[in-house]
């Protein structure tokens with residue numbers, strides 16, 4: 001059942017190109033338009049949406065954080081992302097014009113379920129993004145967009161996360177398409193890139209041996225920090241979460257711009273710091289800023305592990321270790337930049353003798369609040 005792999009997690013990491021392709025299948029037509037008939041919320045209603053609120057937990061929450069950048073950019077609808085466990089306790093402002101998106105692999109996470117029940121009680125419409133057919137969260141939602149990752153067995157979420165991202169992009173692009181947006185050309189380009197992205201994920205997987213080697217060499221470290229900007233920031237959070245749950249190491253993700261507001265004090269000689277670098281094309285201001293962040297931490301002794309696009313030469317002088325990813329449109333980069341961080345955490349866990357598929361104290365689906 002592990003298909004020749006030592007762990008389900010390794011198998012599921014390897015299945016990501018297919019999972020991504022399957023989640024796109026049948027949802028983009030030949031002309032590059034999105035056909036999300038499953039989203040049974042009518043076009044007229046979608047045009048009236050004036051706020052999107054995403055609720056989710058853990059890794060699914062990180063997918064939601066990335067979705068916010070895509071939704072606000074392509075649709076200009078304000079979007080909030082909230083931990084499902086916090087949501088209903090603060091009396092959130094919701095009405096018929098609010099679209100609540102609940103993201104959950106299992107479809108059974110109690111925190112997320114309670115959040116969506118609360119949202120529906122307040123009159124909001126709920127769209128579920130879910131990987132498990134017929135589970136409770138989609139059954140209690142107004143509509144569902146299934147991710148087609150296939151069953152995910154390892155406790156740590158990998159392929160489900162990538163497909164949650166794909167589903168979020170589809171929702172963002174669909175909202176843009178239904179409402180009309182000034183980004184028509186960009187949307188067409190992105191749809192084209194999305195249909196090619198599965199191949200790029202595969203290319204990343206083919207180049208992971210140096211990442212595994214690096215991970216093994218860090219097995220005795222106490223702390224690993226992760227930095228990112230823009231969509232790289234949630235990717236940094238996800239990299240840190242994977243490391244905590246699998247390697248039982250102290251790991252934290254930060255927005256690189258926040259370093260100077262406190263976290264930079266943590267940096268010690270030879271502390272590994274993973275930096276998720278935005279594309280030097282497109283939003284290049286971000287890229288310049290992160291290059292100076294890398295310089296700053298290196299000057300303070302950090303061992304820099306830089307995840308950067310092929311062709312990004314500006315980071316080379318400051319990278320103790322360089323992990324290359326294919327060039328992608330900025331908003332889609334998490335689909336490729338997350339993969340090395342999954343491999344990194346999995347290998348570190350193995351090197352430390354941990355049970356990869358069943359980390360201590362964790363369960364695959366959390367059905368208590």
Ligand code: F6R
Pocket residue numbers: 057058059060061103104105106107108109112155156157158241242245364365366
């Ligand atoms: C981390 C992980 C958890 C889940 C979270 C939500 O690798 O798997 O953080 O993402 O418990 O679970 P679902 O998506 O089933 O609602």
